[in-house]
Amino acid sequence: MIKSSSRFAGPIILALSVLAAWFAKPGAAQTPAAPNESESDNVTITFATVPPVRAQVWWGRKRLGMIKERRTLVIERPRDSGPLDVTVTAQGFLPVHTRAYTFNDYRLTVKLTPEAEKQTLFGYRAPVPDAGANPDAL
Amino acid sequence: MTSFVCRLPWRLVMPLASVVFIAGCRTSPPAPTISAPAPHTEPAAHPPSQTPPAPSRPEPVAAQADVPADRRVLLVQDGKESWVDAGSATGAGYTIVDLSDAWTPFIFAEHQGPEGQPLHNRYRRVFVGLANDRLDEDGEPLPEGEKNYLELYGIPPSLSVLRARFLRDADRSCHDGTSREVLEAVESVSYVEPSRIRAEEEKTARLQAELEKAARKHNVATLDELAERQPDLAAKVKLAQKRTAERAALAAVEHRLTCEGFLEDKPNSKSGHKKGSYDDALRLAVKGFQQKHMIYESNYLRKATVEALARSTLENDLLALKRVLRERIVDAAGVLEDGSANTSKGPPQFPSAAGTKLPVPNLADDLTDLTTKSLGIDTIEGALSFFRRHDTASPLRVAVRLPALPEYYKPHMELSIVIDRGDVWYGLPFDADGKPVPQPRKKFPSFTLYVNQKGQRVPLVRWRTTVGGWRAEQASDGYEYYRYKGSDVGPRVIRNVVAGPVWIAPESTPIRGLVKTKRVFGRSQLVVNYDELGPGFLSAYGLVAGYFVVPGKDGRPDWDNGIRAHGSSEYLSMYSASGFSHGCHRLPNHLAIRLYSFILRHRNMRVAGDQAMDFSRQFLKGNDVYEMRLPSRGFRYQLEPPLPVDVLEGEIKGEQKTPITTYVPMPHVVYPGPPPALPNSSEGRAGGGAGTTASPDEGGAP
Numbered sequence: 001m002i003k004s005s006s007r008f009a010g011p012i013i014l015a016l017s018v019l020a021a022w023f024a025k026p027g028a029a030q031t032p033a034a035p036n037e038s039e040s041d042n043v044t045i046t047f048a049t050v051p052p053v054r055a056q057v058w059w060g061r062k063r064l065g066m067i068k069e070r071r072t073l074v075i076e077r078p079r080d081s082g083p084l085d086v087t088v089t090a091q092g093f094l095p096v097h098t099r100a101y102t103f104n105d106y107r108l109t110v111k112l113t114p115e116a117e118k119q120t121l122f123g124y125r126a127p128v129p130d131a132g133a134n135p136d137a138l
Numbered sequence: 139m140t141s142f143v144c145r146l147p148w149r150l151v152m153p154l155a156s157v158v159f160i161a162g163c164r165t166s167p168p169a170p171t172i173s174a175p176a177p178h179t180e181p182a183a184h185p186p187s188q189t190p191p192a193p194s195r196p197e198p199v200a201a202q203a204d205v206p207a208d209r210r211v212l213l214v215q216d217g218k219e220s221w222v223d224a225g226s227a228t229g230a231g232y233t234i235v236d237l238s239d240a241w242t243p244f245i246f247a248e249h250q251g252p253e254g255q256p257l258h259n260r261y262r263r264v265f266v267g268l269a270n271d272r273l274d275e276d277g278e279p280l281p282e283g284e285k286n287y288l289e290l291y292g293i294p295p296s297l298s299v300l301r302a303r304f305l306r307d308a309d310r311s312c313h314d315g316t317s318r319e320v321l322e323a324v325e326s327v328s329y330v331e332p333s334r335i336r337a338e339e340e341k342t343a344r345l346q347a348e349l350e351k352a353a354r355k356h357n358v359a360t361l362d363e364l365a366e367r368q369p370d371l372a373a374k375v376k377l378a379q380k381r382t383a384e385r386a387a388l389a390a391v392e393h394r395l396t397c398e399g400f401l402e403d404k405p406n407s408k409s410g411h412k413k414g415s416y417d418d419a420l421r422l423a424v425k426g427f428q429q430k431h432m433i434y435e436s437n438y439l440r441k442a443t444v445e446a447l448a449r450s451t452l453e454n455d456l457l458a459l460k461r462v463l464r465e466r467i468v469d470a471a472g473v474l475e476d477g478s479a480n481t482s483k484g485p486p487q488f489p490s491a492a493g494t495k496l497p498v499p500n501l502a503d504d505l506t507d508l509t510t511k512s513l514g515i516d517t518i519e520g521a522l523s524f525f526r527r528h529d530t531a532s533p534l535r536v537a538v539r540l541p542a543l544p545e546y547y548k549p550h551m552e553l554s555i556v557i558d559r560g561d562v563w564y565g566l567p568f569d570a571d572g573k574p575v576p577q578p579r580k581k582f583p584s585f586t587l588y589v590n591q592k593g594q595r596v597p598l599v600r601w602r603t604t605v606g607g608w609r610a611e612q613a614s615d616g617y618e619y620y621r622y623k624g625s626d627v628g629p630r631v632i633r634n635v636v637a638g639p640v641w642i643a644p645e646s647t648p649i650r651g652l653v654k655t656k657r658v659f660g661r662s663q664l665v666v667n668y669d670e671l672g673p674g675f676l677s678a679y680g681l682v683a684g685y686f687v688v689p690g691k692d693g694r695p696d697w698d699n700g701i702r703a704h705g706s707s708e709y710l711s712m713y714s715a716s717g718f719s720h721g722c723h724r725l726p727n728h729l730a731i732r733l734y735s736f737i738l739r740h741r742n743m744r745v746a747g748d749q750a751m752d753f754s755r756q757f758l759k760g761n762d763v764y765e766m767r768l769p770s771r772g773f774r775y776q777l778e779p780p781l782p783v784d785v786l787e788g789e790i791k792g793e794q795k796t797p798i799t800t801y802v803p804m805p806h807v808v809y810p811g812p813p814p815a816l817p818n819s820s821e822g823r824a825g826g827g828a829g830t831t832a833s834p835d836e837g838g839a840p
Binding site for chain 1: 263279666756759
């Protein structure tokens with residue numbers, strides 16, 4: 001269940017005014033609260049990016065919403081209702097496929113890599129030099 | 139699915155694990171130490187016979203019509219059912235078996251912390267949802283009408299799922315007039331590649347014509363008579379008869395699989411199955427059938443699969459009911475013995491207090507038989523009648539009078555594990571030209587759990603398991619090489635058992651196995667393959683894992699080389715001659731669940747609970763970035779004291795007597811240069827080299 005959204009009947013944007021950069025260190029300080037700390041039926045998922053640029057968050061065909069520059073996108077989901085496989089896209093950056101969880105409130109800060117820097121990512125494979133090719137040939 | 143296993147999350151896992159384990163201990167009050175008593179505590183020897191022990195005379199328990207639903211249990215006495223108070227039943231020596239749909243095995247049970255706070259297991263909801271055909275492997279709602287069929291992977295269907303099967307199958311057998319006979323007439327059905335079907339048919343027709351001509355020449359009426367008259371044609375006759383029988387059997391298989399909903403009822407359609415062809419559609423249907431009926435065979439029409447196809451649907455349902463009840467009863471009674479430790483001389487023996495030797499009973503089967511009989515559900519008619527009387531969707535528990543357990547049962551049992559690696563080859567499995575080099579094994583790896591009884595080591599179970607071998611690994615240059623991933627030898631201990639464990643794929647994991655296609659909200663797309671990472675029945679660590687370490691001493695931490703004994707869905711790696719792991723010792727998920735539930739209930743242990751973490755790592759595939767995100771390592775139990783393990787070297791075969799410790803280029807692959815060095819990290823060493831220290835809160839160092 002996604003509460004509210006303008007166009008997509010999906011996400012409810014609870015807050016757009018939090019500075020993403022403050023907490024946008026990937027992998028940092030995202031440990032969820034213990035599951036018994038909240039009795040609410042819903043959990044909130046907070047999306048942010050590093051660098052804090054304008055980005056879209058997609059859940060399959062559905063657009064969950066937009067992360068505005070230096071802001072976050074917050075949605076609600078029923079507690080423990082299964083994960084969301086989302087894709088974060090931003091102009092000039094490689095799309096990132098990641099996952100948000102609903103076991104507790106969850107903050108998802110996604111590191112974006114400029115398209116021109118894909119060789120810095122793990123898994124980048126340098127091409128095998130073609131031994132038979134003429135380097136002078138066009 | 140990519141073949142997987144134990145790969146070690148070294149570089150990333152161990153620091154994280156340390157933090158997580160420490161954090162878990164520091165942020166919560168100390169978890170309770172549980173000295174789990176056996177469900178029944180009166181030890182008594184079994185009679186030295188092969189027959190199931192008879193239960194002692196039950197104490198009378200008064201029926202109470204007004205017992206609240208959450209306290210009542212069903213008791214069958216002299217064939218009459220009555221509801222009684224659960225406390226009264228246990229007080230009278232009955233064992234309560236939970237038949238409700240919310241059941242999980244002990245490892246996924248709800249626990250409480252020392253101050254009564256719930257210790258949630260993240261995977262419990264998914265386990266229950268999968269067993270009830272309500273959720274998929276991610277914990278998302280299962281589309282209406284879809285079935286999970288995960289018994290083969292360690293998640294038995296709930297009683298409500300079985301009840302629905304029984305009630306539906308009461309009106310259909312899925313056999314026509316002859317299908318049972320034609321299936322019983324063959325032991326297996328030979329696989330013919332779809333592209334060769336026509337050629338095979340022509341060959342068979344030529345053979346048939348040749349034999350008919352010969353029959354006419356020798357003036358005989360049947361092929362059997364021909365074979366008798368002309369022994370030189372006997373082999374051809376046999377082949378022709380086999381082909382004819384298999385063709386009829388294949389048609390019966392198609393009928394059966396269509397009836398059970400595994401095969402689309404649109405023959406020769408573009409996306410469906412082409413009649414008479416063992417194509418992908420039929421292979422997937424057979425796979426589904428095997429999953430439903432817990433058949434450990436590759437996806438072909440081999441013996442056990444054909445036998446199951448020849449049975450009626452209700453016969454298979456009854457077998458499924460007995461299997462499902464076995465897991466419930468084994469869990470309720472806290473037993474493990476399943477006859478697997480028997481040898482050609484019979485069951486192993488244990489010394490009794492009276493000085494006699496008594497056989498280790500097969501409690502899994504004996505108690506299941508006893509329970510199904512006492513409930514009157516040991517026949518198809520009895521089971522159908524039971525399901526018509528009881529809607530298992532409402533909480534249902536039954537009280538069963540079980541015999542006393544063997545006298546080696548104690549609240550804290552002196553258990554130990556021995557793993558024999560069997561025949562081990564260290565040499566390369568291919569020659570200089572890349573051709574496979576045979577490395578036959580006569581003795582396969584085995585896993586044995588012993589109990590120490592009066593100074594004698596008594597085997598309770600002995601199962602096939604895996605050891606490491608040659609595996610593909612991704613090196614720092616982005617290319618895949620072969621690497622020998624062995625299994626450590628020598629004494630170890632299991633200190634931690636993790637239910638719903640998560641495997642953090644090291645960077646050496648080939649990326650092709652880390653993504654999969656998934657339908658996400660109306661769109662088919664590539665996502666991180668969490669099936670492999672877990673928690674889940676398909677994950678590299680299966681549904682539960684015991685972590686091997688060399689215990690630390692003198693204030694230094696445990697030494698962890700990443701070897702685990704864990705559940706696995708890769709059953710062919712355990713049961714085929716060519717199966718290997720990356721160093722871990724795999725067990726079928728349902729046996730791993732039984733094993734660790736048993737160990738945790740018969741050893742002193744502490745429930746550490748959910749091991750929350752926040753791990754993430756990105757990798758590139760194509761022009762997209764994929765990010766693994768793992769919020770927990772699983773639900774941890776700590777054995778106090780740890781459980782001893784000994785891994786025996788086995789017999790080293792071939793000329794190579796030590797493991798090769800470099801990357802080996804794959805045959806026929808072009809590389810940009812020589813192989814890089816093995817990573818000098820704990821992650822890179824994992825699976826047979828040097829080890830790393832475990833979390834500092836777990837003891838000293840070697």
